[in-house]
Amino acid sequence: MMQIESEVNNEERLPEPSYDEYALSAKLAFELVSEIKATGAMPFSRFFDQALYHPTLGYYTGPQAVFGREGDFITAPLISDLFSRSLANQIIEIGDLIDDAYQILEIGAGNGTMARDILLHLKKAGKLPDKYLILEVSPNLIERQKTLIAEALPDYIDQVVWIDSPPTSAWKGVIVANEVLDALSVERFKMVEGKPQYVDVGLTINDSDKTVVFTPVLREADTALEDFYETLKTRGIELPEGYETEYCPHLESWLPPLFEFLTQGTALFIDYGYDEKEYYRPERMTGTLIAHYKHRAHEDFYLYPGLQDLTANVNFTQAATVLVDMGLEFLGYTSQSYFLLGNKLQELVAIDKAELPDTQEGELAWFELSKRVQHLIHPEEMGERFKVLAVGKNFDHALQGFELHDYAHHL
Template identity: 35%
Template sequence: MLPGALLKRAIEAIRASGGWLPFDRFMALALYEPGLGYYANASPKFGHLPGGPEGSGSDFVTAPELTPLFGHTLARQVAQALQATGTDEVWEFGAGSGVLARQVMEGLDALSVPLRRYTIVDLSGDLRERQRATLRAHEARVTWADRLPEQLSGVLLGNEVLDAMPVQLLVRLAGQWHERGVVLDAAGGLAWADRPTELRPPLEVDGSHDYLTEIHPQAEAFVRTLAERWQRGAAFFIDYGFPETEYYHPQRHMGTLTCHRAHRRDDDPLADLGLKDITAHVNFTGIALTAQEAGLSVLGYTSQGRFLLNAGLLDLASQAGTRENALMQKLVNEHEMGELFKVLCLAPEACAAGWTPLGFATGDRTHRL
């Protein structure tokens, strides 16, 4: 029922847009259409086990779902940031199952760090209910919001959030740039169609070969909105991605757009609408430059593995069992999550001076953005 209802909605959107729907609008519909989109429906998403014959199970595992060592280590960084910026609130964007929120609050409690409020910003009503169940022991200080307030202060967290923001697709064909969108084929199904465009990647891509890539106006707009409303604190965005020179490398000619379902990847976002995740890697240079242009400061950028080791992961692992230590390796090993995932720290200029975030004490790569 769900794929058919969402497909019908997509067909309506294509017809309403004159027969050609830009991919970013299609991606927003596929992921966030109320009650039907992937993040707005009741299908399982996060966890260790893939979906079974009836679709039970999960589509992918995130770091906090893997081991509580992730969130407990991040809590050490959050504790330092709260103290350094004189704030007592945490805001988390796209909190998934709520496991990271629970781990961070557990970690702050273990460090005796006062936390007045933990606010989750999430558009999905179904995920909110899962978060409420996960966070029942902390419900006195947890609140939810579906949009940013006009003003906010606190430490901001976004784990695998930027990658889920809709992207525009650009494709160079025979030396000419086009924007890729979605149309209806002769049978009434979904198909790709390209239109000439003045849009370009932020870097010139060497060569004349055909080349598919993404640009990220919605993620950049999100950062600008934060800058307008955020008064004090520090933000930590953790996601898979690259600096600009790697993102738009001539050899990355098929882009980074991919789909996740039952712990498997595919490259067809037009199929199985609402039943799988659609995601693209993050251009961290674009995010950092947008932040700076909007008046924010970049306090650090490094790999997830280096960030966690700097923040005290090994100290916490020494107190954990064998299973957690084995899972911890996935967080830091270069061939697992340790190198592909990066951490970017931003702050309002008023909170940028006088401290160095723990996670960037060594191995900071800001100069490579």
């Protein structure tokens, strides 16, 4: 049996997986090795998809916990329900502007915390949607989501519907995607003699010690990559020799089906990322792709497939361009901080503070609450790092989440 290794020595900075974890990763790694042996080096996007979304062994589809403090990262809804309640305030405004029965479609609901907290806030406001649709590909996560939501809203759980592909019948409402675009597969490319070349995933096999190493392999650009780079050049962006980065061609095929049967409504995309000029700054020589393993960020993308997250920052210029080219109305682009404050975050904090007891325990609770709020809105935390992009279909109304400050001019 061959041992599968990584290019990067990680003994000093990364913990070893357990026996069971390693067995799962090794099983997926051998599948990837077999595919590369049979068909040649695979596009990085294929490696990315299998590492995250393999039906039973992927990072998001396997049995391991990936969300929360026991996982590899904590998303905004897990930091405080104030995030979801503020988002729900934006949904309320949109629902009122639609002035009809509406639905919510959440893309990739994680462990279900955001869905639960949004629905609890909407219930309190008397604004529950006709249906809450959750587009989810992980059977493991679906079970967690069902359990969490059913415990909190037993009378509403029958209106929560899990789907594995976008809706195929007419509907009105709101699409919500929190930290979803960053999980779409990307292609890596490198500038070689002034031209982009794909960085695929190949193998280096050492017969003497029976090891196999995933290794980068260059491939000539196709029309899609050439066209993408030409578009960058028309916008004044030329990348230096040796520059290695990524782009997301999958956006162009992934986004349209979400809107095909939406007759009226909006979409809110919340994620970390940059406008295009910031994304491809000359000094960002290794791109934005990052791996997360056991609360450690690193750049060994081939390590322990299925056990670590792979994520690239969102190019919001590209996302907005694709959406507008689809005929959707651009509604706004701002920071997470301005979006939450525009959706009455301060009022929600005041409500929570008023409910705390006037005791030492209450003071400690207020300190913890304040710390979590700062995590959501401080510029050096998530406040500026995360952005919110909104588009509409047959919906061209100003939204309160973008009234404080709109970053549209950056795109």
